[in-house]
Amino acid sequence: MTTNLDKSKKQKLADILAEKGIGMSFQYGGKAPEEVVEREFTDLKPHPRVEKLYDLYLNTLSSTCMEFPYWYNRTYAEYEYEIPVYRRAKALSVAFERTTPVIIPGELLVFCKAPFYRGSFPMPQLSEAFFMAKEDELFKESLDRGGSSAGELSSIGAGGGNVTKSFGKVVSIAGKFGIRSEEVPALCRIARQWYKKSVDDLGNRWERKVPSYKLKEKIMRTMICMFDSGYTLPQGREVMSYYYPLEYGFDKLLEMCKELRDEVAGNADGDGIIGMDRLYFYESCIVLMEGIQKWIENYAAEALRLKEYTDDPQLKADYDKIHDCCSWIAHGQPRTFYEAIQMIQCMHTIVLNEDALSGMSPGRIGQVLYPWFEQDMAAGRITEDEVLELLELQRVKFTCFDVFASFGVVGGVLSGNTFNNLAVGGVNRFGESAANRLEYLIIHAGMTQPCPQPTLSILWDERTPEDFVLKCAECTKIGTGYPAWFSNRMGIEFIWNHYQKEGMTLDEARSYAIGGCLETAPAVWKTIHLNGKEYEIPAGASQPAAVGVHFISNPKILEMVLFNGYDQRTDIQVFEPHNKKLETFEELWEVYKDYYSQTIDTLCRCNNIQHDIWRKNNMCIIQSMFKPDCLERGHHIGNMGYRWNGTYNIESCGTINMVNAFAAIDKLVYREKKYTLDDIRDAISNNFGFYKADEINSFSLAEQVRKEGGEKYDKIHSDCLNAPKYGNDDPEADKFLVMWEKWFTRVAAPSYESLFGLPLYTCQNSVSTHASQGRACLATADGRLYGTTFADGSMSAYPGTDRNGPYALFKSATTWDQSWSQNSQMNMKIHPLAIKGENGTKHLAELIKSYLRRGAHHIQFNVCDSKVMRKAQENPDQYRDLLVRVAGFTQYWVEIGKPVQDEVIARTEYESI
Amino acid sequence: MEKHSDCKHFISVDCAKGLCAWTNQMVVIDTPPCPRFEALPKCKICSNYHPDKDNMGTCTGLPDKSFWAYDEMIARNCPGFKANA
Structure with missing residues (x-):
């Protein structure tokens, strides 16, 4: 007798295919042992004080409050009639000056975004719509909350530090942030102040003037595109410049700004449009820097205050150290490694408080900090062990950073991550390896203190020393997903190709680093003077390297082509019907390009307006003070003060599902004529006889459940699944990747222009959108089912479809010229046994090099037994600190959504390489 | 409390x-x-703060003369803070 359980089990796709003798394997190169295999190097530990602080972090809730927004808004109102840039500078300055400092006992590196260990705050000046929409709900909840939170803390373990639901006097916002119920009325009041005035609202008012605006609305509602960048995360995905305060200190910078202000006051100097703006910019820098100095001094004073509470000599010494350091760096150039790394922490926090931004990357700080490291080591002022401790502390401190944004952005795109990318390796101006001893320690700190931030990237070059490569490969084996491996050659080629039109030289191209997940971002070389010695360091010098059109769902556009521009999920006619019969693949491809071009054109124009409103009303002043060449030019980012301004891009999602769907249609409909296009449409509309992923709450293909009577689609589904697939060195699939990339990177993107009058480029990393956009997409002709997660990134194979091993996958991925794109993204999952021991490390390094040498841009790994992830999904509370690599970032397993979890589990696991 | x-x-x-x-x-x-x-130091114990309803009130202690504020605001670095007698 067959039980119901047996029946439902048989209805799962993997079992159905197995019955038919069609293997659907998610392992390659052998079979993993039954027992769970642990990763290597798990016995490494951080320094005791770091371990304690990290434990605290793991038990800390993501929290928000109204202190910074209150002072910002009050001052902004007070200066209502001032020139916009000065008004904003004054508001920021007062907010910094009055924010309460928080120092946790045991910390040596200090500064917090908000008065919490893990804090952030809302910025309704960018977008208040989210709070307005929730106002009644939040307000009512805040007034109703009378209980105590004492007994309920333990119930919110699932989800890590996310406040997934309200409890006691804590109200949950966006399923992530906790705010005290007493402060909710203040949040609602400030949000109301920005109604019809925020960048979001004003941008929307003006983007409606774009003739095709109605198309944009439909594109967004149907999730063909994921989100606007102009008011959600207008900055980030770029590399920091720490240069000016590290070289001059704030007092000298103030002096310089005052001299420059006096020089330009009243002079246009031949620029009748924005020449006069320089006066306002320099004055804004002055007032803002004064506020920042007070903020730093408040931390010095707080350290002294806390010292009075303790008799512990170590804690007293810590507080003295913090006090002396903060007192000094509020004014002067850092003198020691400790002061320099503290200055970096300070600057990074300041920048994060100016705007909602993710992906604000430290860049190559091992090279930035090297002057202080070298001199302190030579003078015996510090030991490598002390440096390691500071680097571990920096990891915890960076992991404490949160970005406050709406649920759609935090959950749907970011998975709660902040993407602070720290790069090592690369070459110097002269093309020599730039890897240094401090970077070796940075990698080691990533092993002794594994946590999401800063995520690490190695800019691998043929000249990178082999022992450094092996150290990085060892780090990869700990299973945190970092470092991500980048081809330095491809990075430089992309940067130089794209920025030559702005005057970039090859030497300058070599200073680049990675901003955010995988966003190749340009920089410049600057000279540090320290105790009579000169050092050249890289400094980020560009606009946000990933703003613009984000993210276009490639498979969804194909769906639009097949269904005459109509979206079945939402019942919206998105595009004008093409009314073509699509009798040849060429005709289908022409319509695809037409719909895609309409999408880019509309989104680009609307986004340009949003960003234009942002630069006029919410311009960035802090980063403008720090990044070359704003201080020299007297112009902020909005007036193109940065050295490199052509950074706007088009981000795509679901590339490989689109490629595989093209391959299936080409074979089954156009070449073999086994099915008509209507047969394919019918199968897609009926999801090949299966339930939707949302209906069964599972998002990987193998777990999908067939409906009763769905058998009639088995044949066509099997044929679609067995059609050529990318990742197997099969030209019948790979030719569609080449076709796509040639058009996307060389024809489509460069023909559109950003608000700065410069051409766009392509960016091909999916972040977490492959889950959200997969949920909005019907089944695809490659056999993928409705609502299941797309293949991640742009070069990863769709789970279970790469059947010929890693080298076949690499061949498929490098059939096109990757240097024409800002990035590409390849994720692989390797079982720990496949690379075990010293030989395993060497094999891993050779595998990586073989891929990068073929002309690849990027590769990264999850070294993890899939069984661990399955267990973690069942028992999240027991895996609070389990880290996995998602698309371009490392995140706690418990802080990512189920659709992404399912996709990571389903990725093909390589049992040998 | x-x-x-x-x-x-x-x-x-x-x-x-x-x-x-x-x-x-x-x-x-x-x-x-x-x-x-x-x-x-918080607004709710400041003599320049005049509470109203919903944990909010008015602050009259800064150069802008009068602006809304809220009870729980920490005022350690506020130049207008004066503790209630």
Whole structure:
């Protein structure tokens, strides 16, 4: 007798295919042992004080409050009639000056975004719509909350530090942030102040003037595109410049700004449009820097205050150290490694408080900090062990950073991550390896203190020393997903190709680093003077390297082509019907390009307006003070003060599902004529006889459940699944990747222009959108089912479809010229046994090099037994600190959504390489 | 009723808890403070603050003369703060 359980089990796709003798394997190169295999190097530990602080972090809730927004808004109102840039500078300055400092006992590196260990705050000046929409709900909840939170803390373990639901006097916002119920009325009041005035609202008012605006609305509602960048995360995905305060200190910078202000006051100097703006910019820098100095001094004073509470000599010494350091760096150039790394922490926090931004990357700080490291080591002022401790502390401190944004952005795109990318390796101006001893320690700190931030990237070059490569490969084996491996050659080629039109030289191209997940971002070389010695360091010098059109769902556009521009999920006619019969693949491809071009054109124009409103009303002043060449030019980012301004891009999602769907249609409909296009449409509309992923709450293909009577689609589904697939060195699939990339990177993107009058480029990393956009997409002709997660990134194979091993996958991925794109993204999952021991490390390094040498841009790994992830999904509370690599970032397993979890589990696991 | 986050010896960790500076032990915000309690400067104990409803009120202690404020705002670095007598 067959039980119901047996029946439902048989209805799962993997079992159905197995019955038919069609293997659907998610392992390659052998079979993993039954027992769970642990990763290597798990016995490494951080320094005791770091371990304690990290434990605290793991038990800390993501929290928000109204202190910074209150002072910002009050001052902004007070200066209502001032020139916009000065008004904003004054508001920021007062907010910094009055924010309460928080120092946790045991910390040596200090500064917090908000008065919490893990804090952030809302910025309704960018977008208040989210709070307005929730106002009644939040307000009512805040007034109703009378209980105590004492007994309920333990119930919110699932989800890590996310406040997934309200409890006691804590109200949950966006399923992530906790705010005290007493402060909710203040949040609602400030949000109301920005109604019809925020960048979001004003941008929307003006983007409606774009003739095709109605198309944009439909594109967004149907999730063909994921989100606007102009008011959600207008900055980030770029590399920091720490240069000016590290070289001059704030007092000298103030002096310089005052001299420059006096020089330009009243002079246009031949620029009748924005020449006069320089006066306002320099004055804004002055007032803002004064506020920042007070903020730093408040931390010095707080350290002294806390010292009075303790008799512990170590804690007293810590507080003295913090006090002396903060007192000094509020004014002067850092003198020691400790002061320099503290200055970096300070600057990074300041920048994060100016705007909602993710992906604000430290860049190559091992090279930035090297002057202080070298001199302190030579003078015996510090030991490598002390440096390691500071680097571990920096990891915890960076992991404490949160970005406050709406649920759609935090959950749907970011998975709660902040993407602070720290790069090592690369070459110097002269093309020599730039890897240094401090970077070796940075990698080691990533092993002794594994946590999401800063995520690490190695800019691998043929000249990178082999022992450094092996150290990085060892780090990869700990299973945190970092470092991500980048081809330095491809990075430089992309940067130089794209920025030559702005005057970039090859030497300058070599200073680049990675901003955010995988966003190749340009920089410049600057000279540090320290105790009579000169050092050249890289400094980020560009606009946000990933703003613009984000993210276009490639498979969804194909769906639009097949269904005459109509979206079945939402019942919206998105595009004008093409009314073509699509009798040849060429005709289908022409319509695809037409719909895609309409999408880019509309989104680009609307986004340009949003960003234009942002630069006029919410311009960035802090980063403008720090990044070359704003201080020299007297112009902020909005007036193109940065050295490199052509950074706007088009981000795509679901590339490989689109490629595989093209391959299936080409074979089954156009070449073999086994099915008509209507047969394919019918199968897609009926999801090949299966339930939707949302209906069964599972998002990987193998777990999908067939409906009763769905058998009639088995044949066509099997044929679609067995059609050529990318990742197997099969030209019948790979030719569609080449076709796509040639058009996307060389024809489509460069023909559109950003608000700065410069051409766009392509960016091909999916972040977490492959889950959200997969949920909005019907089944695809490659056999993928409705609502299941797309293949991640742009070069990863769709789970279970790469059947010929890693080298076949690499061949498929490098059939096109990757240097024409800002990035590409390849994720692989390797079982720990496949690379075990010293030989395993060497094999891993050779595998990586073989891929990068073929002309690849990027590769990264999850070294993890899939069984661990399955267990973690069942028992999240027991895996609070389990880290996995998602698309371009490392995140706690418990802080990512189920659709992404399912996709990571389903990725093909390589049992040998 | 006073709570731990109203005390100047409280080091804030998150929206639900913090550390006592005297003991370095974790304390939950919404629990009664100990006898060593000393008030942290907040708007709600400032003589320039005039409470209204919904935990909000008006501040008259800064150069802009009058602006809305809220009870729980920490005022340690506010130049207009004057503790209630």
